[in-house]
Amino acid sequence: MKLATYKDGSRDGQLVVVSRDLSSAHYATGIANKLQQVLDDWRFMAPQLQDLSDQLNGGKARHAFPFEPASCMAPLPRAYQWASGGAFPSHAERLRQAMPFAKAPPEGKSAGPLMRQGAGDSFIGPCDAVLVGGEAAGGIDFEAQLAAIVGDVPMGASPEEALDAVRLLMLASEVSLRGLPPDPAVDAACGATRAEAGLATAFSPVAVTPDEVGDAWRQGRLGLTLQTTWRGRKVGLCDSGADMGFHFGQLIAHLCRRRSLGAGSIVGTGAVSNRDWAQGYHCIAEKRAMEIIDGSKAATPFMQPGDTLRIEAKAKNGQSVFGAIDQAIQAAP
């Protein structure tokens, strides 16, 4: 099934079930109002939502209405944990290669993906503007990512057990500042973004259960065609599963090696990347790293107010799986 959250003026919005082709939707009222409720009690509530989804896809849902991505909040508008990063080794390798200072501590990293935790208190909707203050106008970057919402995962779960806890899949766009002093290379070296660097995190209009993507969901990797369009220009187009070094089960197991993970935690991959340079990029810092590695200067500028960013994943049949993240960078008033 496919789920979304409609804006209604409240902090957590109203849960809706969306048809497979993203054309229509139906309020889940009567089953649950908020997605976190469902995640807290998945075994009881998911089958009821699945029934509604079946009715909707069969054209039998009584109060269906046309689905509008612009009316959406993030599927989970607030989350108790948002951790991301490290799933695509070619991303981190390029950044390290381009920043000599960051080369120091690369050993031991094979121990696992380098993940960072972010704020979950106010994700923005898929079509909401990213507001930036004038002071933040340097070094605005994006990372187009895949993300999973999980159920409860016990401490010490294996990657396979962790995969069983994946409830929903979606796309993410994390916009943050790269240009913070003292040295962005230090942050890159330890896989951390300082707490004040994050500007806004958005997710696709729709979150889907793994069964909705069929064969494209393979051993924790999502083999869809991911397309990132910046300022109206396609800058990245690749198979999102091809070069995913750590799959979702490994990312989740890494986070819960020493503690449990609570239902509704969101785990992101970090910027999607592909070893083949011809397939473009899903993060400006990575493009700039490619330019440096290539022997020239970093020429691609970071984002500016007025820029647009669109991220979408398509199945083999050309259908959009999650709907598109379609956002504009705007100067804060």
Next chain:
Amino acid sequence: MKLATYKDGSRDGQLVVVSRDLSSAHYATGIANKLQQVLDDWRFMAPQLQDLSDQLNGGKARHAFPFEPASCMAPLPRAYQWASGGAFPSHAERLRQAMPFAKAPPEGKSAGPLMRQGAGDSFIGPCDAVLVGGEAAGGIDFEAQLAAIVGDVPMGASPEEALDAVRLLMLASEVSLRGLPPDPAVDAACGATRAEAGLATAFSPVAVTPDEVGDAWRQGRLGLTLQTTWRGRKVGLCDSGADMGFHFGQLIAHLCRRRSLGAGSIVGTGAVSNRDWAQGYHCIAEKRAMEIIDGSKAATPFMQPGDTLRIEAKAKNGQSVFGAIDQAIQAAP
């Protein structure tokens, strides 16, 4: 008023109002079940809880019962944001001084406190055990901290405006691993703890509104006597406000320079520290740094299963303000 959350088998527990002397409590049922509800709608709900608090303190609450810290979850058992660190400069300075590798990027840091984001999906109760796997038995450290729960804070709020958003104050104990490869110094240098390093975060049994601490709450600093007891030995005893370089308004304003902060976000100070060595320590890594700076080797060992840790803050009259965090480190089964 003083608020706590009682265990009831659910993820968010039951909100209770606690008397000023921590002797009795009363369920807030009828007003709100969960603290997050109150934080989402503070102006409407806080006055009702204040009335109940007044009744309880006046001995007129009908269904009061003896307050038991061991029955408590964290006051806010799950939070949409948990960011901490950087409020006590002597802590970071000692760590940097003791780790030559970490000295590289100290400039520009004066721009603000170095804060990191952590997981908010499953805080433990004040008297719950910290479970550690065998594999994690090296480098277990604690940080005794002060923390504030905030209301909504708009992007760009000044430190003074940010202070107005402080709803509740409490103590925090963040237990994490220091011994992770590749080099803990890198993490110290950029103020980040990797996502997998966190073991468990606990808060004091009770969270209190700033008016409850009277004169001890001064311009965003909390001047109480903070005592940390490890293995039954007092290791730190200091005025928790004396050397707080960045006050709570500055910490919060730093986090919301470029984004808003949602109601229920928790902001922690990082390890409390005092420039006077004689006043001890509230974090083992800092004690080890002192030993190195003093010209010898780091001799104080990290924590081991079986260790106990108690953190409590007292007012001038000797009264415990928040109740005590009283935890044991236990090997996971």
